[in-house]
Amino acid sequence: MALEDYKEDCTDCSRCSYCKWIPLDHIKSAKFARACPSIEYCGFQAYSLGGRLSVGLSLLEGRIGYNEELKNIVWECQMDGACDLSDKICRYNIRGLEVMREMRFKLVEDGQTLHQHKPYIDSLHKEQNMMIEPRARRGKWADGLDVKNLTKEKGAVVFHAGCRYSYDKGLQKKARAAVTLLRDAGVDIGVMGENESCCGGRAYQWGYRKDLNAFARKNTKAWTAAGVKTVVTPCAECYYTFKRLYPEIGFTFEVIHVSEYIEFLIKKGKIKLSTNVPLTVTYHDPCHLGRLGEPYVPWQGTKEKIYGQIPVWKPSRPRYTGAWGVYDAPRNVLKSISGLTLLEMERTREYAWCCGAGGGVLEAYSDFATWTAAERLTEARATGAEAIVTACPWCERNFTDTVKSQDEKMQVYDIIDLVQMAL
Amino acid sequence: MALSTDAYRALEDIVGSKYISQDPAVMDSYAYQWLAETVRPNQSKFMPRPEAALLPGSTKEVQAIVKICNKYKIRFKAYSTGWYFYGAPFSEGVIQLDMRRLDRVLEIDEKNMFAVIEPYAIAGVVQAEVMKRGLNCTVTGAGASCSTLVGATCYHGSSGTSIYTGELRENLLGAEWVMPNGEILRTGSLGSGCGWFCAEGPGPSTRGIVRGALGARGGLGVYTKCAVKLSAWPGPTEYPIEGTVPAYRSPLPSNFRAYTVAFKDWDSLFESYYRLYDNEIAYYAHRQWIMLGADLGPAFWMLYQNPTKSLDDIEEFMRKREVKQVTKEMRYSYQLVLVGMSQRDIEYKEKVLEQILKETGGWKVKKWLEPEMEQFSLLYLLRMGKKNLNFVYTGGWIGNYMQAGTPDFTNKYEPLAEDTIKKFQSKGLLVDCGSDSMMGCVGSIGGGGQCGLEQFGFYDVADKESTAAAIEWMKYCLQEEAKHNIPPGKEGMFLAVGKTHEELQQDLAKQAAIHTWQRKIKQAVDPNNLGDRMYPTLDES
Numbered sequence: 001m002a003l004e005d006y007k008e009d010c011t012d013c014s015r016c017s018y019c020k021w022i023p024l025d026h027i028k029s030a031k032f033a034r035a036c037p038s039i040e041y042c043g044f045q046a047y048s049l050g051g052r053l054s055v056g057l058s059l060l061e062g063r064i065g066y067n068e069e070l071k072n073i074v075w076e077c078q079m080d081g082a083c084d085l086s087d088k089i090c091r092y093n094i095r096g097l098e099v100m101r102e103m104r105f106k107l108v109e110d111g112q113t114l115h116q117h118k119p120y121i122d123s124l125h126k127e128q129n130m131m132i133e134p135r136a137r138r139g140k141w142a143d144g145l146d147v148k149n150l151t152k153e154k155g156a157v158v159f160h161a162g163c164r165y166s167y168d169k170g171l172q173k174k175a176r177a178a179v180t181l182l183r184d185a186g187v188d189i190g191v192m193g194e195n196e197s198c199c200g201g202r203a204y205q206w207g208y209r210k211d212l213n214a215f216a217r218k219n220t221k222a223w224t225a226a227g228v229k230t231v232v233t234p235c236a237e238c239y240y241t242f243k244r245l246y247p248e249i250g251f252t253f254e255v256i257h258v259s260e261y262i263e264f265l266i267k268k269g270k271i272k273l274s275t276n277v278p279l280t281v282t283y284h285d286p287c288h289l290g291r292l293g294e295p296y297v298p299w300q301g302t303k304e305k306i307y308g309q310i311p312v313w314k315p316s317r318p319r320y321t322g323a324w325g326v327y328d329a330p331r332n333v334l335k336s337i338s339g340l341t342l343l344e345m346e347r348t349r350e351y352a353w354c355c356g357a358g359g360g361v362l363e364a365y366s367d368f369a370t371w372t373a374a375e376r377l378t379e380a381r382a383t384g385a386e387a388i389v390t391a392c393p394w395c396e397r398n399f400t401d402t403v404k405s406q407d408e409k410m411q412v413y414d415i416i417d418l419v420q421m422a423l
Numbered sequence: 424m425a426l427s428t429d430a431y432r433a434l435e436d437i438v439g440s441k442y443i444s445q446d447p448a449v450m451d452s453y454a455y456q457w458l459a460e461t462v463r464p465n466q467s468k469f470m471p472r473p474e475a476a477l478l479p480g481s482t483k484e485v486q487a488i489v490k491i492c493n494k495y496k497i498r499f500k501a502y503s504t505g506w507y508f509y510g511a512p513f514s515e516g517v518i519q520l521d522m523r524r525l526d527r528v529l530e531i532d533e534k535n536m537f538a539v540i541e542p543y544a545i546a547g548v549v550q551a552e553v554m555k556r557g558l559n560c561t562v563t564g565a566g567a568s569c570s571t572l573v574g575a576t577c578y579h580g581s582s583g584t585s586i587y588t589g590e591l592r593e594n595l596l597g598a599e600w601v602m603p604n605g606e607i608l609r610t611g612s613l614g615s616g617c618g619w620f621c622a623e624g625p626g627p628s629t630r631g632i633v634r635g636a637l638g639a640r641g642g643l644g645v646y647t648k649c650a651v652k653l654s655a656w657p658g659p660t661e662y663p664i665e666g667t668v669p670a671y672r673s674p675l676p677s678n679f680r681a682y683t684v685a686f687k688d689w690d691s692l693f694e695s696y697y698r699l700y701d702n703e704i705a706y707y708a709h710r711q712w713i714m715l716g717a718d719l720g721p722a723f724w725m726l727y728q729n730p731t732k733s734l735d736d737i738e739e740f741m742r743k744r745e746v747k748q749v750t751k752e753m754r755y756s757y758q759l760v761l762v763g764m765s766q767r768d769i770e771y772k773e774k775v776l777e778q779i780l781k782e783t784g785g786w787k788v789k790k791w792l793e794p795e796m797e798q799f800s801l802l803y804l805l806r807m808g809k810k811n812l813n814f815v816y817t818g819g820w821i822g823n824y825m826q827a828g829t830p831d832f833t834n835k836y837e838p839l840a841e842d843t844i845k846k847f848q849s850k851g852l853l854v855d856c857g858s859d860s861m862m863g864c865v866g867s868i869g870g871g872g873q874c875g876l877e878q879f880g881f882y883d884v885a886d887k888e889s890t891a892a893a894i895e896w897m898k899y900c901l902q903e904e905a906k907h908n909i910p911p912g913k914e915g916m917f918l919a920v921g922k923t924h925e926e927l928q929q930d931l932a933k934q935a936a937i938h939t940w941q942r943k944i945k946q947a948v949d950p951n952n953l954g955d956r957m958y959p960t961l962d963e964s
Contacts, residue, residue: 008885011468012818014457016811017504017545017568024547024567024808025671028661030528033548043478044444045505045521046452054455055448057468069446089669090811092733093818306738307719308851309883310816316735323667323730350668 104207139193148190162235201241236392291322462921566810583709586866603949642957700871708865716856852892
């Protein structure tokens with residue numbers, strides 16, 4: 001696909017501004033009615049989905065050329081999909097998030113990259129990770145764990161830690177806890193050690209289209225060689241990449257987020273939560289697990305017009321409305337913990353506010369990432385919760401750093417932490 | 424005319440460098456507008472590109488900007504949420520004021536039932552805030568994403584609830600207006616320091632003057648605050664929401680009832696309008712579902728309830744026996760919400776409705792009595808959070824024939840509207856959804872007495888031939904209206920945007936008195952002629 005293939009998506013925008021708000025039916029207050037961090041932080045119309053569609057059209061029509069502002073318009077956005085979801089309440093045919101991604105691809109392919117992203121992309125190409133860390137240290141997080149190394153022996157289930165859990169020293173213990181939890185529950189799980197590679201999903205979302213293919217091929221080849229049937233990951237971004245993007249380019253495995261697996265094991269009685277955890281928490285839906293975490297549906301079709309002028313797809317094109325993301329599994333896990341009280345934020349499930357870390361924003365616009373997280377922490381605090389729980393290391397890292405920088409009192413946990421506390 | 428460096432710096436000094444831009448991509452995001460394709464060369468989606476865009480953060484900043492505009496003779500245009508080409512510059516050399524930083528609900532006076540709001544407080548937000556106090560506001564017919572202030576000050580703001588809550592222009596109380604000359608005028612009771620409670624005084628009453636005949640739509644200064652009258656809301660403090668995205672629905676308490684009522688013909692339908700006015704039982708009364716066409720609309724609303732389905736599946740739905748039955752049953756129909764202030768009240772209103780239906784031969788459409796369909800209706804109609812579905816078919820539509828008048832008058836032009844669209848639908852140039860795609864208020868002013876129907880014609884914005892047909896259809900409607908002695912509908916306002924000055928003057932001369940007075944008003948408050956022709960004036964010559 002190319003931006004040209006999305007021209008009708010651009011002209012179809014009715015400029016209604018739904019993309020700036022959570023689904024309007026769900027608005028409960030002025031304070032937490034907004035959906036899009038980008039337009040809220042940057043201000044001008046161009047920094048909304050509607051604005052970006054018009055900028056895309058303007059590029060296609062040759063009305064504008066490349067400059068620094070255009071790069072900001074294209075990249076100062078977490079690609080969290082909240083705009084796309086709100087837009088699709090009423091508009092079936094506009095593929096807003098895809099257009100925004102396509103604009104990134106185009107700029108990268110035309111050599112119009114962000115210099116802030118360069119070290120991370122270089123690291124991906126040289127060290128196979130997005131953390132600017134040596135490849136040789138990738139497997140260190142699992143040192144001493146009694147777990148299969150799937151590069152040496154076969155196994156049906158691989159635990160893919162992802163770049164953040166593999167290298168972030170503050171978070172590595174959670175990956176260790178997750179593997180231990182699953183292993184102790186009887187899951188025949190293994191890891192790829194230093195041969196685990198980045199999923200390629202973050203680079204893809206930053207506009208580096210080809211990297212997805214390269215890393216999909218590499219990872220799936222390694223998994224196939226190890227006899228893997230199921231991929232378990234604690235990272236929402238990896239989950240999205242494996243569940244939604246890999247099948248799109250022909251690589252299909254069973255993909256389970258660790259919160260789903262834990263929920264399953266609790267139901268089966270394999271994990272018993274017997275310790276009281278007297279804590280009031282709120283759960284933050286990671287974008288890539290929630291509204292973007294819907295499974296890929298294979299489809300090929302053509303466009304035609306019916307009833308004179310209605311453009312439709314034959315056969316019916318799958319809808320990605322955010323309806324079928326992973327929302328209940330993490331909540332069910334939390335509800336299984338005695339003593340724990342779960343409160344919901346105003347913006348929740350498919351219309352949750354982003355943590356701020358996605359789309360290359362954390363790496364290129366760190367103030368914006370912090371501001372976005374701070375907004376979410378304010379919302380979490382408004383529920384009366386003492387802690388915010390999430391299911392993605394990128395969210396957790398951004399929240400934790402924001403709490404520190406803003407002298408916040410809110411505690412930040414991954415769902416794995418709470419399960420471990422409740423054992 | 425390009426902005427001079429001095430002028431740009433002066434504007435930048437007011438808002439700060441973060442809130443002003445001249446970047447071409449940013450400017451194009453302001454130039455892009457729905458309906459631009461109907462008036463711009465080569466059906467371009469872009470109106471003229473602004474010279475700069477500014478995001479003012481206070482009334483003081485707005486005033487300072489307008490003063491600079493007067494100093495350097497820069498034309499300016501403000502918008503709130505920016506929907507419609509009315510919000511965009513109509514010519515080169517205009518700066519755009521994007522009011523999105525002024526977004527607060529400043530005050531809710533529960534006792535006196537009004538709210539003070541800023542331009543970017545959208546209806547969905549205002550409603551959410553006032554519901555917490557047992558109150559409701561008029562959600563403009565364009566939906567919850569639109570500015571409440573704009574409906575109240577610059578346009579009409581009619582709504583499905585107008586019959587109970589009033590049209591927004593009726594609900595305007597005190598207001599703060601930065602006039603095009605840079606002076607601030609506080610209107611109504613606000614102007615004499617008495618608070619926000621009244622539009623007409625004790626203080627300057629300008630309600631009719633600044634709106635003009637049709638609403639100045641950004642063409643005559645900038646409203647920075649206003650108060651709007653609120654109404655009773657005997658419901659929960661927030662909508663309980665159920666259902667899967669996008670088919671959200673709300674199970675409101677039993678004092679809320681939503682119906683699709685239908686009749687055997689237009690005469691009976693319009694007769695029921697009079698009876699609703701007389702009996703004052705309606706909280707919401709509007710012809711909404713048929714906007715998507717009497718033939719195709721029912722199928723769409725039924726498929727929308729299924730989150731796994733999409734527009735791609737509409738043919739499948741059209742083949743269903745149940746859909747065929749519902750389509751037949753609701754051919755002459757509209758939507759009605761009854762709200763009881765008490766259980767006795769809802770029981771009384773139900774009885775009155777039964778009597779009206781009995782006397783007019785009407786019925787409640789069964790499908791819409793199913794709990795989930797009723798809950799969908801309640802949320803859709805009262806929040807208006809899915810109103811953008813009027814774009815669902817093709818991304819473009821025009822609303823022709825919109826008139827305000829009695830039900831008898833509306834009944835008179837309805838057949839003409841159906842005849843004129845058939846010609847274009849049968850050629851496949853507009854969506855063939857049924858010639859009755861008439862949408863509008865049962866009562867567009869408080870208490871009823873006035874209504875209107877707007878003929879929706881759907882054209883594919885990505886298709887030049889279809890867009891051209893939509894333009895042709897608008898022109899054809901104007902001719903037919905003139906032939907039948909019916910005033911021009913909304914299409915006249917749309918096409919006026921693309922007319923030359925001379926063409927427009929010919930139109931305005933047909934109502935010389937109002938447009939001459941508007942010129943005199945404009946000369947008084949906009950001596951440098953910095954607003955645009957959304958506040959239309961007839962030349963002296």
